[in-house]
Amino acid sequence: MAALYEGCTLCELVPAQNQSNSGVKGVEEERDSDHVIRTDSAGSVTLYKVSDQKPLSSWTVKQGQTLTCPAVYNPKTKEYIGVTDSKVVRIWKAEDLVLDKTFKATVSSDVWRVHSASGGEPVVLFQKGAVRVLDSLLSAPQQPIEEILPQEETIRWSTYIVAESQQFIIFTTEQKGSNFLYLQRLNPNTLQRYRFEREEPGLSPLSFSASQSGKHIRLVYLYPNGQVYQSMVPLRGLGAEEGSQALPLPRNLLLTLPVGEGLLEAASALVLDEAHVAVVGVPHPSAGAGKDFLCIWNTNFQTLQAGKEIAGKIYGQLWSFSNKLFIPHGKTLSVIPYECPKSALASALGKLKQARSEESRAPTSVPSWNELLHEEKAQPSRPVETRKTRTTRRTQSTPTLTIDQVLELIKTGTVEEVQKEVDGLLSRSDLQELQPSVGQLASSLVSRSLAETTFYTSSTLAQLVHTRSLCHSVCPDLVLLALEKKDYFLCQLCLQFFPDIPEAVTCACLKAFISMPDVDAEKVSLEPVSISFMETLIGQHGPTGLQNGFSPTSGDEERTEEAVNTRDKDKKEKSTPPEEICPVGLHKAVLLNEVLQTAYTDTFLLPHLKDLSSPDVVLFLRYLQFLYLKYSQEDFPQMHGLRSPNLSQVMDWVCLLLDAHFTVLVMTSEAKGLLMNLHRFVRSQVKLVSELGKIEGSLQELNKMKGKKAEIGQYSIEVIELF
Template sequence: MAVLYEGYTLCGLAPAQTLTSSGVHGIELERDGDHVLVTDSERSVTLYKVSDQKPLCSWTLKQGQSLTCPVIYNSKTKEYVAVSDHKVIRIWKEDEITLDKAFKATLSADVWQVHNTQGAEPVVLFRRGAIRPLDSLLSAPQQTVEDVLTHEEVLRWSTNLNADSQHCVIFTTEQKGDHFLYLQRLNPNGLQKYRLETEEPGLSPLNFSVSFRDQHICLLYFYPNGRVYQSVVPVRAVVGDGSQALTLPRRLLLSLPVGDGLLEAASALILDEAHVCVVGVPHPSAGTGKDFLCIWNIHFQTLQAGKEMTGKIYGQLWSFSNKLFIPHGKSLSVIPYECPKSCLASALGKLRQTRTVEGKSPPSVPSWSNILHGETVPPSRAADARKTRTSRKTQSMPSLTMDQIFDLIKTEPAEKVQQETEAFIAKLDSHDLQNVVGQLVSALVSRSLTDTSFYTGGLLSQLVQTRTLCHSICPELVVLALGKRDYFLCQICLQFFPDIPEAITCACLKAFISMTDSDAELINLEPDAVSFMDMLITKDHAQVGFQNGFSPTSVQNDHQMGDGRGSAVKEHTAASLETCPIILNKAVLLNEILQTPYSENYLLPHLKDLSTQNVIVFLQYLQFLYLKYSQDAFLQRKDLRSPTLNQVMDWVCLLFDAHFTVLVMTPEAKELLLKLHTFVKSQVKLFSELGKIEGSLQEINKMNAKKDIGQYSIEVLELY
């Protein structure tokens, strides 16, 4: 899942008096990903080292002059190239103190922008669409420049890229409400013109973004109504008249919520083939009047990360070396981000839990393949049971519409809302259920947060068990369940939501461990998970010997010390095998935490918020699980929901990483650490022996492949 890390300020800004412009004219890479050139809209350009958050050099024009396009860095000549007053090209090196002594050349036509690609010669794009290499212009600055655009056509945006070893300049234009795309190929030269499909009358794209993948140029454009489209442009020249505009097909990628009215200052930027970054669009779960920076997964239509930005948003956004540069208020901020490779499992989960639980009803969420090809998915057993339970009610009750249900949720008591909503969803098929449940849960949670006397925990639990939800649809659901101490709802959310953020996982962990035993005994939890823990605690374990790389004998041997501590450890270990350090219901909830998908990098910072006592209790429980699993290899039944041994060991390591110093300095943890060290040591020993066996078997396989053995033979294989 994509993530936005903590950002920092690169520099302050001096916005225009009207607050419509940030004052930043452009940001360009310099020598590497850690150096950028920031050009303001007036007279200066500054070189920053991003990691140090400090300026290295700054150059300023004289009063009355202005920079009219972003300054670029020519990596071939180690020189900076700027355009002042639309026609004057200036070139200088880093050791130049002022721009007065820089090389200057006055051109015959107005320049739109100078484009530079790493390893390629800079090119100059003129306002009337002509393109010239920088070298040729410097050799003859007053050469005639042709008009590529028609009389009323105006250039709006441009960029450049290397596409399959082909340097291309791409720019868009507008003429009487129509928008066009030009693709200029260089070496060899070739120009292709495309007409973009029109949106609603009067709407022009707010911004464009391009990327190159799968031998095609992907153009993304973003409209004020929140719609994000993508068009695919072929790199190779299209057969036909280059002056004739071809219609460029498009497809809708996202339809973002814009609230009331249209967007004025917003921007969308391609991060990779699956992720788009958007700024200036309201967050689906936040109130109006707040500006956010969000990362959306365009393959699965999910919001992956969001960060509120303080101050005014100007609709500007740049990305270099996995860092986002965004002007807001009076600051230019740098926000690092990460977008792991996109797949369905990583968009809705993190591929952490590989063992599937058999015996469960299949989810009613249709697969993406089924959606694309129009196949139907049979409803889950939960949905069938729900329809059976409410069939008699629905026969005698008048059916309500979706709008009427929402009106009920806003005003009626919890009992009536639950009754009417159950009757409403009972008559829906699986496809309609997929579209409706998310809206119902959001409405129920929204009222529960504003009206403390209203809460429909039973109804929310039923909706979650339809398996048509994920955490990103209603991020406040688990938080609400924790606030209401509805731990059954927390449990099923942990089971059915594969995209729960690590911060929420840790919040659940802290709540479960801190719960009093008297409160835990009153909770009704999912039966299969309770059955597993009941079997684990009450089962008589008479088995001895090595299981999963551990045996009580190994503990005794590893702790034969002169001070007699070995016997004490042995006695305590035997006692631990029979006694769970926490009561059954707490253990069931902690098992859900162990099986929740997570990413280690994102989980560790939140684990550090746990108190030392909570960490010790959790480690004691993990030790109990490890001992039970080590003594009986057949505890993990596929028909019961239970954590795996690998998950147990992973969480032991996570807690050590997050609290190593505190645990070492805590006297109560000394004996626990000693025993857990033995467990890890036994696992290392097991895998070491397995590695030796693997190597031996590989050698045997090689030996057998070389020999021609007859029908009858006796061979002696010596393993050493």
């Protein structure tokens, strides 16, 4: 069945004063599925990285100007395209800072939208129905633009599809209560006009969604009365002469959605695949009035398969890119991942898991290469079995429990019984089917473990974390339970796989790890990959040289004579040169590395770091110093594939600890030499970044100096001096 997963907030919104408009003109995909650009009514375009939920760049028009359509991205030229005041086409790159200083061209007619898609050239759709390829338009911006639409006919929606190596612009219009569909094919240019069948008097579609389906364009549209229709438009239709009669557009009813009392005002239906449609702004059939939901409906079987309550006002806007839904509501723009497995009647009725049992499925007759090369020679009479069929054979004598039965068993069963049944459930079921239930299983196990001190299933919880279907927000007590039970292996797994661990929990893990005696830490079983990195790092020996902008032997060249004398005096009295011996044990270092690689926000992390004791801070700083010195050696190996923190993470944590405990460290005598060394580390990194900035500037200047190809003959010598 389709599923909606836990979402996140991409950005805050500033809705219009009347609260009827979200302020978002459009959301478009950029270079890949993890980057989107948002255009708002305030006149700004912002680039976001979805996985980080943060803006990367933003561009704003001058006061008095207005962005009249959503900006788009051209993947071929890596440029952004927008339109201001309906007639000024603007093009800019990511490195441009001021939008008004970038390329602009004024055209002779008002623009409705600019469309761009992978595999096709950007095209411009004018408000009166004419279409131009962007390049041909910019070659003569003031070229006359024909008027395709009659005077009273206006465009309501448009999209751009590249199919069968052809480009198609699809747009809908409205004229005196009648609705029309236009299919414009480029190169060769043909235009087909269709008339929508009339719905109830006075009703026009609220939303449209189009996708390619074989040799047709599949158009899905929603009316205010809850009726969702589908029309199939052939890609190779006959061109209609201008002014000729529109062809009737056949349709069939896909869904009849519940609307309650009255009609829908702000709603949208968006095609996800051949069998699923996402709907927002339509009441949930089983929820009370006044609640807004995002739902996924199966159009093949007329069933509601997933629903998620949305807080705040719904504006009837919805976008989808790479299995992520973007929906503005209230004062936020949210991103909600979804999944739509292949449609089947059993799954639509909720009977798929009971209908397909491993016992009724015949064992596979295809052997693996490993079995052919090894097992078959040793045991030729043994039938070939996969892991699942072997598990089935072992469990045929015991009844198969459903997820609900396992959840009931967790409440009363013994540790051994629970571990056995959960392990069996994970072994005999498809992981995709179990994803919605993994959180329930983990929450039930954690709840009972907190209530009963004698009940704890470490291996089962670790197995659930390994499915990668859990996160901290689904089971918020799991990490704290692992710390309470001193199950540091489970803590390590959670730090690796949970992307949303709060800063308070991260600091709780750090405090537990750093204060744990090395003797106890060495008894903990940890993941071999993370241990391999530390074994290689600790066992590495060699001469220290200049690397990453730092050399322990030449870091003080820029000091004044007075500073040098002071340093020499302190060195004789108290300081010792930085040691290359790891200040913590192997296993403790592995756990600290997991903390270093955990995501955080400085503002939220700093208050919790202040709870660390002074000895713990000094020890942690010494470990960070050890990592930095190792990373700075010339012969530092590039250990790809091993889980390890990078240099930037090490330096960030050094700065965080110094910010949180600077006063205490300055007053601690044993930290004096350590602080001096750390100061040198940070200064060397600042110097490195500064030098890299100079190189970048020089390279940019060289790029500007490139002459035209005509000026360079077959043989030339060019001398460039860098100062």
